Amino acid sequence: MAVWKTPKTDWTDKDRFELEDYNRIKNNIYYLWERACVLFSDFAIEAMGSDITSEAEDFHVAYFNAFERNIDILNQKTYAQNLGIRQTFYANGVFIKWDELNRIENAAVKIKRIIDAKEKSAHRLPFRLGAPRDLRE
Numbered sequence: 001m002a003v004w005k006t007p008k009t010d011w012t013d014k015d016r017f018e019l020e021d022y023n024r025i026k027n028n029i030y031y032l033w034e035r036a037c038v039l040f041s042d043f044a045i046e047a048m049g050s051d052i053t054s055e056a057e058d059f060h061v062a063y064f065n066a067f068e069r070n071i072d073i074l075n076q077k078t079y080a081q082n083l084g085i086r087q088t089f090y091a092n093g094v095f096i097k098w099d100e101l102n103r104i105e106n107a108a109v110k111i112k113r114i115i116d117a118k119e120k121s122a123h124r125l126p127f128r129l130g131a132p133r134d135l136r137e
Contacts, residue, residue, distance in 0.1 A: 002030035007105035011098035
């Protein structure tokens with residue numbers, strides 16, 4: 001199971017996008033997806049590649065587009081809300097900007113709040129199922 005890491009929601013034009021940022025965003029999306037499948041219904045999202053472990057590896061534009069589409073899918077499968085305008089990135093185009101990173105990471109936080117609230121409000125049976133003879137001490 002993926003692990004939630006606190007998103008960076010205060011990107012500025014001075015910040016540099018690092019491989020840790022890529023891995024955090026990707027794994028947070030996987031974390032949200034795993035939890036949403038349990039609480040809402042099972043659904044698929046696009047693959048976003050494996051963790052980047054070296055500065056020598058490239059960031060693939062397809063994975064940034066998958067981030068965008070997967071955030072959109074998560075939003076639609078939970079409780080749809082306004083998360084801003086989804087962007088499309090192109091090979092040899094402009095690299096993802098700080099304001100888009102803020103939008104994506106803030107969207108993940110909003111979706112996590114919805115999933116957390118749904119989990120808190122999930123109905124639980126106030127009794128134990130089974131025949132009385134099965135409840136021996």
